[in-house]
Amino acid sequence: MFVPFHELPPSARIWIYQASRPLTEAELAAVQPALRQFSEAWTSHGRELRASAEFRHRQFLVIGLDEAVADASGCSIDSSVRFVRELEAALGLQLLAKEQLAFLGPEGQVQLFNRRDLKQAVADGALQPNSLYFDNTISQRGALEAGWPAPASATWLARYFGAA
The missing domain is CATH 3.30.1490 (Dna Ligase; domain 1)
Structure with a gap:
Protein backbone atom coordinates (compact mmCIF):
# COMPACT_ATOMS: atom_id res chain seq x y z
CA MET A 1 0.00 0.00 0.00
CA PHE A 2 1.26 3.46 -0.88
CA VAL A 3 1.86 5.95 1.92
CA PRO A 4 3.39 9.40 1.57
CA PHE A 5 7.11 9.13 2.25
CA HIS A 6 7.00 11.49 5.24
CA GLU A 7 4.47 9.17 6.92
CA LEU A 8 6.91 6.25 7.03
CA PRO A 9 8.42 5.82 10.51
CA PRO A 10 12.06 6.79 11.14
CA SER A 11 12.84 3.05 11.40
CA ALA A 12 11.54 2.39 7.86
CA ARG A 13 14.06 0.64 5.64
CA ILE A 14 15.20 2.60 2.62
CA TRP A 15 17.08 1.97 -0.59
CA ILE A 16 18.71 4.88 -2.43
CA TYR A 17 19.41 4.75 -6.15
CA GLN A 18 21.50 7.56 -7.60
CA ALA A 19 20.72 8.68 -11.14
CA SER A 20 23.55 9.32 -13.56
CA ARG A 21 22.08 12.75 -14.27
CA PRO A 22 19.41 15.03 -12.80
CA LEU A 23 15.87 14.46 -13.97
CA THR A 24 14.07 17.27 -15.72
CA GLU A 25 10.89 18.70 -14.23
CA ALA A 26 8.94 16.99 -17.03
CA GLU A 27 10.57 13.63 -16.23
CA LEU A 28 9.86 14.03 -12.52
CA ALA A 29 6.20 14.78 -13.24
CA ALA A 30 5.92 11.90 -15.71
CA VAL A 31 7.43 9.34 -13.32
CA GLN A 32 5.18 10.18 -10.32
CA PRO A 33 2.35 7.81 -11.33
CA ALA A 34 4.82 4.93 -11.77
CA LEU A 35 6.32 5.54 -8.31
CA ARG A 36 2.90 5.48 -6.72
CA GLN A 37 1.78 2.45 -8.72
CA PHE A 38 4.90 0.51 -7.71
CA SER A 39 4.34 1.37 -4.04
CA GLU A 40 0.67 0.36 -4.27
CA ALA A 41 1.39 -2.99 -5.91
CA TRP A 42 4.57 -3.99 -4.04
CA THR A 43 4.04 -7.18 -2.04
CA SER A 44 6.06 -9.77 -0.13
CA HIS A 45 4.82 -13.36 -0.27
CA GLY A 46 1.35 -12.05 -1.02
CA ARG A 47 1.39 -9.58 1.89
CA GLU A 48 0.77 -5.95 1.14
CA LEU A 49 3.77 -3.74 1.91
CA ARG A 50 3.44 -0.26 3.39
CA ALA A 51 5.79 1.58 1.05
CA SER A 52 6.65 4.78 -0.73
CA ALA A 53 8.99 5.96 -3.47
CA GLU A 54 10.13 9.44 -4.38
CA PHE A 55 12.91 11.36 -6.07
CA ARG A 56 15.01 13.76 -4.01
CA HIS A 57 17.33 16.47 -5.31
CA ARG A 58 16.07 15.51 -8.80
CA GLN A 59 18.69 12.75 -8.82
CA PHE A 60 18.02 10.15 -6.12
CA LEU A 61 15.26 7.57 -6.15
CA VAL A 62 14.45 6.63 -2.57
CA ILE A 63 12.24 3.62 -1.89
CA GLY A 64 10.97 3.25 1.68
CA LEU A 65 9.34 0.32 3.44
CA ASP A 66 7.72 0.12 6.87
CA GLU A 67 9.06 -3.26 7.98
CA ALA A 68 6.92 -3.14 11.14
CA VAL A 69 4.01 -4.02 8.82
CA ALA A 70 5.83 -6.62 6.67
CA ASP A 71 9.46 -7.31 5.80
CA ALA A 72 10.79 -7.35 2.27
CA SER A 73 11.54 -10.81 0.95
CA GLY A 74 14.10 -11.78 -1.66
CA CYS A 75 11.34 -11.88 -4.26
CA SER A 76 10.00 -8.45 -3.29
CA ILE A 77 13.50 -6.96 -3.39
CA ASP A 78 13.96 -8.55 -6.84
CA SER A 79 10.72 -6.92 -7.98
CA SER A 80 11.92 -3.52 -6.74
CA VAL A 81 15.16 -3.91 -8.71
CA ARG A 82 13.11 -4.83 -11.80
CA PHE A 83 11.13 -1.63 -11.27
CA VAL A 84 14.36 0.39 -11.00
CA ARG A 85 15.62 -1.19 -14.25
CA GLU A 86 12.33 -0.24 -15.94
CA LEU A 87 12.81 3.35 -14.76
CA GLU A 88 16.35 3.34 -16.14
CA ALA A 89 15.07 2.26 -19.55
CA ALA A 90 12.13 4.69 -19.54
CA LEU A 91 14.26 7.67 -18.49
CA GLY A 92 17.43 6.80 -20.42
CA LEU A 93 19.73 6.96 -17.39
CA GLN A 94 21.51 4.74 -14.89
CA LEU A 95 20.22 4.18 -11.36
CA LEU A 96 22.07 0.97 -10.43
CA ALA A 97 25.64 2.02 -11.28
CA LYS A 98 27.87 2.61 -8.25
CA GLU A 99 31.01 4.20 -9.73
Whole structure:
Protein backbone atom coordinates (compact mmCIF):
# COMPACT_ATOMS: atom_id res chain seq x y z
CA MET A 1 0.00 0.00 0.00
CA PHE A 2 1.26 3.46 -0.88
CA VAL A 3 1.86 5.95 1.92
CA PRO A 4 3.39 9.40 1.57
CA PHE A 5 7.11 9.13 2.25
CA HIS A 6 7.00 11.49 5.24
CA GLU A 7 4.47 9.17 6.92
CA LEU A 8 6.91 6.25 7.03
CA PRO A 9 8.42 5.82 10.51
CA PRO A 10 12.06 6.79 11.14
CA SER A 11 12.84 3.05 11.40
CA ALA A 12 11.54 2.39 7.86
CA ARG A 13 14.06 0.64 5.64
CA ILE A 14 15.20 2.60 2.62
CA TRP A 15 17.08 1.97 -0.59
CA ILE A 16 18.71 4.88 -2.43
CA TYR A 17 19.41 4.75 -6.15
CA GLN A 18 21.50 7.56 -7.60
CA ALA A 19 20.72 8.68 -11.14
CA SER A 20 23.55 9.32 -13.56
CA ARG A 21 22.08 12.75 -14.27
CA PRO A 22 19.41 15.03 -12.80
CA LEU A 23 15.87 14.46 -13.97
CA THR A 24 14.07 17.27 -15.72
CA GLU A 25 10.89 18.70 -14.23
CA ALA A 26 8.94 16.99 -17.03
CA GLU A 27 10.57 13.63 -16.23
CA LEU A 28 9.86 14.03 -12.52
CA ALA A 29 6.20 14.78 -13.24
CA ALA A 30 5.92 11.90 -15.71
CA VAL A 31 7.43 9.34 -13.32
CA GLN A 32 5.18 10.18 -10.32
CA PRO A 33 2.35 7.81 -11.33
CA ALA A 34 4.82 4.93 -11.77
CA LEU A 35 6.32 5.54 -8.31
CA ARG A 36 2.90 5.48 -6.72
CA GLN A 37 1.78 2.45 -8.72
CA PHE A 38 4.90 0.51 -7.71
CA SER A 39 4.34 1.37 -4.04
CA GLU A 40 0.67 0.36 -4.27
CA ALA A 41 1.39 -2.99 -5.91
CA TRP A 42 4.57 -3.99 -4.04
CA THR A 43 4.04 -7.18 -2.04
CA SER A 44 6.06 -9.77 -0.13
CA HIS A 45 4.82 -13.36 -0.27
CA GLY A 46 1.35 -12.05 -1.02
CA ARG A 47 1.39 -9.58 1.89
CA GLU A 48 0.77 -5.95 1.14
CA LEU A 49 3.77 -3.74 1.91
CA ARG A 50 3.44 -0.26 3.39
CA ALA A 51 5.79 1.58 1.05
CA SER A 52 6.65 4.78 -0.73
CA ALA A 53 8.99 5.96 -3.47
CA GLU A 54 10.13 9.44 -4.38
CA PHE A 55 12.91 11.36 -6.07
CA ARG A 56 15.01 13.76 -4.01
CA HIS A 57 17.33 16.47 -5.31
CA ARG A 58 16.07 15.51 -8.80
CA GLN A 59 18.69 12.75 -8.82
CA PHE A 60 18.02 10.15 -6.12
CA LEU A 61 15.26 7.57 -6.15
CA VAL A 62 14.45 6.63 -2.57
CA ILE A 63 12.24 3.62 -1.89
CA GLY A 64 10.97 3.25 1.68
CA LEU A 65 9.34 0.32 3.44
CA ASP A 66 7.72 0.12 6.87
CA GLU A 67 9.06 -3.26 7.98
CA ALA A 68 6.92 -3.14 11.14
CA VAL A 69 4.01 -4.02 8.82
CA ALA A 70 5.83 -6.62 6.67
CA ASP A 71 9.46 -7.31 5.80
CA ALA A 72 10.79 -7.35 2.27
CA SER A 73 11.54 -10.81 0.95
CA GLY A 74 14.10 -11.78 -1.66
CA CYS A 75 11.34 -11.88 -4.26
CA SER A 76 10.00 -8.45 -3.29
CA ILE A 77 13.50 -6.96 -3.39
CA ASP A 78 13.96 -8.55 -6.84
CA SER A 79 10.72 -6.92 -7.98
CA SER A 80 11.92 -3.52 -6.74
CA VAL A 81 15.16 -3.91 -8.71
CA ARG A 82 13.11 -4.83 -11.80
CA PHE A 83 11.13 -1.63 -11.27
CA VAL A 84 14.36 0.39 -11.00
CA ARG A 85 15.62 -1.19 -14.25
CA GLU A 86 12.33 -0.24 -15.94
CA LEU A 87 12.81 3.35 -14.76
CA GLU A 88 16.35 3.34 -16.14
CA ALA A 89 15.07 2.26 -19.55
CA ALA A 90 12.13 4.69 -19.54
CA LEU A 91 14.26 7.67 -18.49
CA GLY A 92 17.43 6.80 -20.42
CA LEU A 93 19.73 6.96 -17.39
CA GLN A 94 21.51 4.74 -14.89
CA LEU A 95 20.22 4.18 -11.36
CA LEU A 96 22.07 0.97 -10.43
CA ALA A 97 25.64 2.02 -11.28
CA LYS A 98 27.87 2.61 -8.25
CA GLU A 99 31.01 4.20 -9.73
CA GLN A 100 29.94 7.81 -9.11
CA LEU A 101 29.86 9.51 -5.70
CA ALA A 102 27.54 12.48 -5.23
CA PHE A 103 28.17 15.70 -3.34
CA LEU A 104 26.06 18.79 -2.83
CA GLY A 105 27.75 21.67 -4.63
CA PRO A 106 27.90 25.28 -3.42
CA GLU A 107 25.02 26.29 -5.71
CA GLY A 108 22.82 23.46 -4.39
CA GLN A 109 23.41 21.24 -7.41
CA VAL A 110 24.54 17.61 -7.23
CA GLN A 111 28.15 17.08 -8.29
CA LEU A 112 29.35 13.61 -9.29
CA PHE A 113 32.90 12.33 -8.83
CA ASN A 114 34.13 9.01 -10.13
CA ARG A 115 35.29 6.73 -7.29
CA ARG A 116 38.67 6.19 -8.91
CA ASP A 117 39.25 9.98 -8.98
CA LEU A 118 38.37 10.51 -5.31
CA LYS A 119 41.93 10.65 -3.92
CA GLN A 120 42.94 13.17 -6.55
CA ALA A 121 39.84 15.33 -5.91
CA VAL A 122 40.78 15.44 -2.21
CA ALA A 123 44.43 16.22 -3.02
CA ASP A 124 43.34 19.01 -5.39
CA GLY A 125 41.03 20.48 -2.76
CA ALA A 126 37.92 19.88 -4.88
CA LEU A 127 36.59 17.80 -1.98
CA GLN A 128 37.02 18.95 1.61
CA PRO A 129 36.10 17.31 4.95
CA ASN A 130 33.04 19.56 5.10
CA SER A 131 31.91 18.75 1.54
CA LEU A 132 28.34 17.48 1.79
CA TYR A 133 28.25 13.84 0.68
CA PHE A 134 25.15 11.85 -0.26
CA ASP A 135 25.86 8.57 1.55
CA ASN A 136 23.57 6.22 -0.36
CA THR A 137 24.40 3.33 1.96
CA ILE A 138 22.17 4.60 4.77
CA SER A 139 19.29 2.23 5.31
CA GLN A 140 16.72 3.98 7.53
CA ARG A 141 14.43 6.92 6.87
CA GLY A 142 15.43 8.55 10.17
CA ALA A 143 19.09 8.72 9.09
CA LEU A 144 18.03 10.11 5.73
CA GLU A 145 16.09 12.93 7.36
CA ALA A 146 18.70 13.61 10.05
CA GLY A 147 21.83 13.87 7.97
CA TRP A 148 21.65 13.35 4.24
CA PRO A 149 23.78 14.78 2.80
CA ALA A 150 26.37 14.78 5.58
CA PRO A 151 29.89 16.23 5.84
CA ALA A 152 32.25 13.80 4.10
CA SER A 153 34.39 13.61 7.26
CA ALA A 154 31.37 12.18 9.15
CA THR A 155 30.95 9.29 6.67
CA TRP A 156 33.04 6.38 5.46
CA LEU A 157 34.96 8.96 3.38
CA ALA A 158 36.69 10.26 6.56
CA ARG A 159 39.71 8.09 5.80
CA TYR A 160 40.46 10.21 2.73
CA PHE A 161 40.91 13.27 4.94
CA GLY A 162 43.27 11.69 7.46
CA ALA A 163 40.49 11.22 10.03
CA ALA A 164 40.12 8.04 12.02
